[in-house]
Amino acid sequence: MAGPLNPSKRKHRFGKAWMHEHVTDPYVREAQRRGYRSRAAFKLLELDQRDRFLRPGIGAVDLGAAPGSWAQVLRERLGPKGRIVAVDLLPMAPIAGVEVVQADFATDEGLAAVEAKLGKTRVDLVVSDLSPNLSGIDAVDQARSVHLAELALEFARMHLREGGDLVVKVFQGSGLAEFQRAVGACFAKTWLRKPGASRDRSREHYIVARGFRGA
Numbered sequence: 001m002a003g004p005l006n007p008s009k010r011k012h013r014f015g016k017a018w019m020h021e022h023v024t025d026p027y028v029r030e031a032q033r034r035g036y037r038s039r040a041a042f043k044l045l046e047l048d049q050r051d052r053f054l055r056p057g058i059g060a061v062d063l064g065a066a067p068g069s070w071a072q073v074l075r076e077r078l079g080p081k082g083r084i085v086a087v088d089l090l091p092m093a094p095i096a097g098v099e100v101v102q103a104d105f106a107t108d109e110g111l112a113a114v115e116a117k118l119g120k121t122r123v124d125l126v127v128s129d130l131s132p133n134l135s136g137i138d139a140v141d142q143a144r145s146v147h148l149a150e151l152a153l154e155f156a157r158m159h160l161r162e163g164g165d166l167v168v169k170v171f172q173g174s175g176l177a178e179f180q181r182a183v184g185a186c187f188a189k190t191w192l193r194k195p196g197a198s199r200d201r202s203r204e205h206y207i208v209a210r211g212f213r214g215a
């Protein structure tokens with residue numbers, strides 16, 4: 001149907017129910033009001049409100065950064081002296097003060113591109129909102145999510161300074177407990193969080209890990 005949300009009358013790739021939820025979702029409205037590129041901003045803000053890992057002046061890597069709302073939050077919270085490197089497969093509109101690497105983080109070439117950008121500097125924080133393209137087959141999506149989370153942990157082990165922090169998305173299901181144990185072995189404290197902005201129907205959870213024990 002033609003209307004302000006669909007003037008061309010072309011069949012929208014999102015259904016009516018999705019569109020209704022989108023326009024009535026308070027997080028979407030608040031994201032629009034505050035100029036965030038997506039409602040995902042509030043997941044990071046909520047996690048930080050509880051665990052306080054965003055501090056002015058720190059260096060951070062944002063894995064799976066597009067369209068860029070976490071990078072916007074990092075930019076606000078880390079202040080002018082903070083360094084932010086944002087990585088995604090997809091192109092991302094620039095954000096002043098954010099260094100963007102467009103690369104597939106799951107490949108050796110992609111990882112090398114991120115490492116080239118960082119040089120020898122270790123960072124204080126790695127955040128990963130990496131999500132697989134959903135196939136709709138639970139077991140496949142679960143395995144892909146855990147794999148991306150493992151890559152983020154491996155990256156954190158190589159590039160975090162001692163005492164640094166990791167925030168990593170992973171789906172609840174097979175492999176989560178083992179992954180949590182692997183994170184726990186590397187950090188002083190870990191918590192499994194489900195922010196209010198994360199939809200109930202989504203299996204996504206976030207592990208917040210503080211106090212990297214060192215490489």
Ligand SMILES: C[S@@+](CC[C@H](N)C(=O)[O-])C[C@H]1O[C@@H](n2cnc3c(N)ncnc32)[C@H](O)[C@@H]1O
Pocket residue numbers: 037038040041063064065066067068069070071087088089090103104105106107129130131132133148
């Ligand atoms: C949920 S979105 C991230 C949203 C982002 N945190 C924000 O606030 O705007 C997940 C992102 O992970 C990216 N991604 C998935 N696999 C990737 C990979 N292998 N390398 C780089 N990015 C990847 C996707 O392209 C997607 O943009």
